[in-house]
Amino acid sequence: MVIIQQHQSGAGIHCTQPEALPDRAINLFGAADSRRREKEGVLGRSSRSQVEALEDRRLPSHHLKRGLSRSDGSAPLSKPNSLPSKRPRTREHERIQDAQIVHFSSPRLPVVHFLPRQDDEVKTIRFQGSEQECLFLARGFPDSFKPEGAQLSYTAPTGENIAILPVGGPDSGIVSPYTYSLDKPLTITVSSGVLKGLGMFAKHSIRQGSVILVERPVMIVEEVEDAELVFKQLNKNVKRYLDCLTDSTISGKQNKTAKGILATNAFNIELAPNLLSEKKICKAIFLQSSQCNHSCGPSAIATFNASSWTLTLHANRDLRPGDEITVSYLPVSLPSAASIPLISSPPTSPPATLGHFRPTSPSGVSSVSASTSASSSTISNLLSSSSLYDSSDIPAIYLARHSRRAILYNSYNFECRCEHCDIPWSEADGVHKSDRIRKELGLYNVIFSKPSSTKLRKRLAIPTFEEWCGDSRFPVDSLIKIHMRLLEMREKEGLELIGLANPIVSGAQGGNLKEEGWLKHADILGMCYGALGDKVEFRRWVGRARDLRWAMSNKDHGASGTLEQTEHVKVLDAWLDEPKSFPLWGWRAQKKGQRF
Numbered sequence: 001m002v003i004i005q006q007h008q009s010g011a012g013i014h015c016t017q018p019e020a021l022p023d024r025a026i027n028l029f030g031a032a033d034s035r036r037r038e039k040e041g042v043l044g045r046s047s048r049s050q051v052e053a054l055e056d057r058r059l060p061s062h063h064l065k066r067g068l069s070r071s072d073g074s075a076p077l078s079k080p081n082s083l084p085s086k087r088p089r090t091r092e093h094e095r096i097q098d099a100q101i102v103h104f105s106s107p108r109l110p111v112v113h114f115l116p117r118q119d120d121e122v123k124t125i126r127f128q129g130s131e132q133e134c135l136f137l138a139r140g141f142p143d144s145f146k147p148e149g150a151q152l153s154y155t156a157p158t159g160e161n162i163a164i165l166p167v168g169g170p171d172s173g174i175v176s177p178y179t180y181s182l183d184k185p186l187t188i189t190v191s192s193g194v195l196k197g198l199g200m201f202a203k204h205s206i207r208q209g210s211v212i213l214v215e216r217p218v219m220i221v222e223e224v225e226d227a228e229l230v231f232k233q234l235n236k237n238v239k240r241y242l243d244c245l246t247d248s249t250i251s252g253k254q255n256k257t258a259k260g261i262l263a264t265n266a267f268n269i270e271l272a273p274n275l276l277s278e279k280k281i282c283k284a285i286f287l288q289s290s291q292c293n294h295s296c297g298p299s300a301i302a303t304f305n306a307s308s309w310t311l312t313l314h315a316n317r318d319l320r321p322g323d324e325i326t327v328s329y330l331p332v333s334l335p336s337a338a339s340i341p342l343i344s345s346p347p348t349s350p351p352a353t354l355g356h357f358r359p360t361s362p363s364g365v366s367s368v369s370a371s372t373s374a375s376s377s378t379i380s381n382l383l384s385s386s387s388l389y390d391s392s393d394i395p396a397i398y399l400a401r402h403s404r405r406a407i408l409y410n411s412y413n414f415e416c417r418c419e420h421c422d423i424p425w426s427e428a429d430g431v432h433k434s435d436r437i438r439k440e441l442g443l444y445n446v447i448f449s450k451p452s453s454t455k456l457r458k459r460l461a462i463p464t465f466e467e468w469c470g471d472s473r474f475p476v477d478s479l480i481k482i483h484m485r486l487l488e489m490r491e492k493e494g495l496e497l498i499g500l501a502n503p504i505v506s507g508a509q510g511g512n513l514k515e516e517g518w519l520k521h522a523d524i525l526g527m528c529y530g531a532l533g534d535k536v537e538f539r540r541w542v543g544r545a546r547d548l549r550w551a552m553s554n555k556d557h558g559a560s561g562t563l564e565q566t567e568h569v570k571v572l573d574a575w576l577d578e579p580k581s582f583p584l585w586g587w588r589a590q591k592k593g594q595r596f
């Protein structure tokens with residue numbers, strides 16, 4: 001469903017000093033970063049404080065079970081207030097709710113015991129302190145994979161088992177990832193218009209960036225072909241639940257198959273290299289997250305932490321009760337630059353590489369004439385010239401509607417009816433505008449995320465913050481205009497926190513989002529206003545970036561948060577208190593007029 005990739009990016013706002021400033025490179029979060037590195041060096045202090053925080057915020061068990069288990073006498077999950085109350089309750093719906101009720105036990109600390117079964121390769125992974133187990137079939141476990149090896153679990157000084165440690169042991173810098181779930185944040189109900197089958201909906205407001213849920217898989221396989229073998233061995237309640245999931249590979253009254261259910265509902269997760277001999281993309285089913293429908297402007301972003309084996313859904317924007325929780329099923333990278341058309345107008349016939357998909361809408365509508373951008377002609381030229389960038393760098397979510405739909409249809413056998421695709425053909429102009437915006441966002445995303453894209457950036461005369469700050473030939477508002485526009489475009493297309501790669505983390509500090517998209521723009525806007533010495537706007541943008549980081553660190557809900565985000569929040573708080581403590585305060589303002 002979703003390709004989950006290892007998070008590579010460096011963290012924080014890094015910039016080199018503009019010309020004529022002392023030649024040292026500054027990292028605006030420098031102090032915080034070095035403190036963080038110190039802390040991460042050894043598991044000791046930081047992990048203890050995380051454990052303490054976990055202890056502090058852990059909810060009483062009756063609280064955790066509320067709404068999840070009928071056996072504790074709690075009320076079953078109800079529909080969100082803002083959804084129409086007269087939705088038909090299908091038998092399938094009830095079965096799914098029942099199954100869910102049995103199996104959502106409380107999230108516990110992420111210790112895993114491997115209990116190999118006899119005579120086959122299916123391993124049972126039991127998450128300690130929880131009834132939940134996960135069946136895992138990897139084709140040929142490597143010799144180095146020692147399921148019960150001491151390396152795989154670690155007992156903290158507090159006596160608490162806190163993490164699966166990869167080879168490297170306690171000094172590897174891995175700290176305990178938290179496992180957390182809001183109290184009954186979601187419900188399952190028939191989604192609007194019955195166009196997409198069942199869906200998941202928020203039960204209450206969720207802030208942008210914050211965690212919607214964290215959960216572990218119930219089954220993992222390397223190959224879809226292995227689904228049958230694992231299905232046979234699943235606990236009967238889990239199996240009953242999985243049998244209720246959609247199989248989009250069949251039609252009419254054909255029976256669902258394990259393979260089809262897996263192909264329709266699995267997330268692609270990348271497992272840590274230390275657990276298997278090499279990085280492997282496996283397919284995993286999660287009881288809740290696998291029920292998320294797709295949207296081309298998803299309300300949630302899935303990240304996978306290969307140390308704790310947890311999948312986290314973060315809110316991509318502020319969500320209200322009743323909003324659907326959707327993720328993107330589109331692949332992060334495309335197989336080859338040439339295979340998917342990046343043009344904005346639909347092809348007159350289906351592109352050969354996209355197989356049998358045919359857009360339902362009439363083709364040949366005139367292409368967009370006016371661009372939203374000031375430098376539209378340059379951008380148009382660049383977008384149609386593939387020599388300056390590799391279009392396979394652009395995630396499929398930035399493609400034109402017909403291309404996205406074609407990919408989804410060919411991969412998952414459904415025609416996308418998300419709010420960004422299900423636009424009447426009479427509003428073709430709207431589709432073209434949307435295609436145009438996405439294409440441009442995709443291009444800018446490459447520019448801002450890939451150091452190798454300097455040539456492209458220069459062609460478009462887009463300065464980096466440092467260049468803009470140190471060179472008054474760039475108009476004062478040039479960088480601000482670019483980032484404001486990008487922010488607006490992201491919000492329009494529902495791509496707020498979406499970056500170049502799916503912000504999936506399979507490292508130790510997993511579960512945090514990559515600092516791309518909306519956050520990156522807010523950071524740069526804050527810095528620009530700081531360099532201009534504009535206190536009001538500086539506080540506005542730094543404040544927004546700070547609030548988003550705070551939500552991402554999940555502190556509001558008592559979680560310990562990631563050290564990185566927490567440290568960054570501290571730096572931003574200091575700037576908000578005293579804007580002049582921003583290292584480049586007023587720097588660009590001094591330059592004003594020098595070379596105009």
Ligand SMILES: C[S@@+](CC[C@H](N)C(=O)[O-])C[C@H]1O[C@@H](n2cnc3c(N)ncnc32)[C@H](O)[C@@H]1O
Pocket residue numbers: 195196197198199244245246248264265290291292293294295412413414415416417418
């Ligand atoms: C992982 S399941 C999601 C839950 C599913 N709606 C159900 O009722 O079980 C994926 C399937 O949901 C449907 N679906 C998901 N997103 C959709 C979308 N944007 N438009 C149309 N159908 C969608 C498709 O049938 C797809 O194969």
